[in-house]
Amino acid sequence: MTVSEYLEYCARELDREGLCFGHGTDNPRDEAAWLVSASLGIPVQALAGAAGEELEPSVAQHAEKLLRARIETRQPLAYLLGEAWFCGLRFEVNADVLVPRSPFAELIADRFHPWMDAREVTRALDLCTGSGCIAIALAKHLPWMQVDASDISPAALAVADRNRRLHDLESRVALVQSDLFEALANRRYELIVSNPPYVARRAYEGLPREYLAEPALGLISPGQGLELPLRILAQAPEHLAPDGQLFCEVGESAGALEYLLPDLPFTWLQFKHGGDGVITIGRADLMRHRPAVVRALENLNDVL
Known part of the structure; x- marks a missing residue:
């Protein structure tokens, strides 16, 4: 699965679960981009340049863990990552x-x-x-x-x-x-x-x-x-x-x-x-x- 494909999957999952966005993002697409870029260890602005790359299994596992935690706990993503931007x-x-x-x-x-x-x-x-x-x-x-x-x-x-x-x-x-x-x-x-x-x-x-x-x-x-x-x-x-x-x-x-x-x-x-x-x-x-x-x-x- 490419980075772009996982990003689309992640955005769909966040949207489907009816989460609330308002802690650094205001929509599931931007929240997915933040989650995936953090898993890759790159700035969110660099995500487009990595879109066609294959997602390594360890990165995919980490991203999926974050995604499930976000959905199941309803914790803001910033808390799960331990960081926010301002x-x-x-x-x-x-x-x-x-x-x-x-x-x-x-x-x-x-x-x-x-x-x-x-x-x-x-x-x-x-x-x-x-x-x-x-x-x-x-x-x-x-x-x-x-x-x-x-x-x-x-x-x-x-x-x-x-x-x-x-x-x-x-x-x-x-x-x-x-x-x-x-x-x-x-x-x-x-x-x-x-x-x-x-x-x-x-x-x-x-x-x-x-x-x-x-x-x-x-x-x-x-x-x-x-x-x-x-x-x-x-x-x-x-x-x-x-x-x-x-x-x-x-x-x-x-x-x-x-x-x-x-x-x-x-x-x-x-x-x-x-x-x-x-x-x-x-x-x-x-x-x-x-x-x-x-x-x-x-x-x-x-x-x-």
């Missing part, structure tokens, strides 16, 4: 961290243009860093920045530390264990990015098994998915420089956030390569509307 960079991943997939990759590649001049940023914070992918991508693509990366989970920070070492960034990416801003007193940043938990528990319980394989700590936020995003909005002004900017992903909670805070001048970002539910807002606007954010946080369970 912003063109390889990262170690396991079940202690979410699989990287944030639209922040596009923002970083575009250097946050046109929303801010990233050349003026010397210190940045990645809040709820997980695997460290956003912080490390910031440091790699914007090499003049010093980046703090915080997370409440020691297990996640251990993964982030290995990824920081993988990319030789120990001197430019600092890891901090913190419940949001709790351990970041007196630190100020020109840029804060955050992909916090924003999924309501009820919504989480209805997610496909692939998402349930991820750490609930990285997905679920109390208060119908809004408590953590609202805490970030309320506390961020204390940690932003005077002209600082916050970028925060709120995903499926976007509509509820707009309902709660209709007067806040959020800019909702649009992406060329998919993704939504990301806001940006400056420190001055956050300060001006902070009383409304605090009220929304205090009355959260009564309103929704």
Whole structure:
């Protein structure tokens, strides 16, 4: 069987089993390409050049084992491989961290243009860093920045530390264990990015098994998915420089956030390569509307 033939077989099997795709790919063909290229030990971009080659028995056996594990366990392929890609960079991943997939990759590649001049940023914070992918991508693509990366989970920070070492960034990416801003007193940043938990528990319980394989700590936020995003909005002004900017992903909670805070001048970002539910807002606007954010946080369970 050739590489091309096995790729087609693999895509058919993934499609037939009705799996959920959303952890690095969004369709069975791309997932099959990732699985086969990983089994061959080549970049997925090189797969076309190997299409006519015969698949060696040992490679076929390894690929089939991965395919069966993906189908039977519904684990994201990234967990089975122990790696994922974000912003063109390889990262170690396991079940202690979410699989990287944030639209922040596009923002970083575009250097946050046109929303801010990233050349003026010397210190940045990645809040709820997980695997460290956003912080490390910031440091790699914007090499003049010093980046703090915080997370409440020691297990996640251990993964982030290995990824920081993988990319030789120990001197430019600092890891901090913190419940949001709790351990970041007196630190100020020109840029804060955050992909916090924003999924309501009820919504989480209805997610496909692939998402349930991820750490609930990285997905679920109390208060119908809004408590953590609202805490970030309320506390961020204390940690932003005077002209600082916050970028925060709120995903499926976007509509509820707009309902709660209709007067806040959020800019909702649009992406060329998919993704939504990301806001940006400056420190001055956050300060001006902070009383409304605090009220929304205090009355959260009564309103929704």
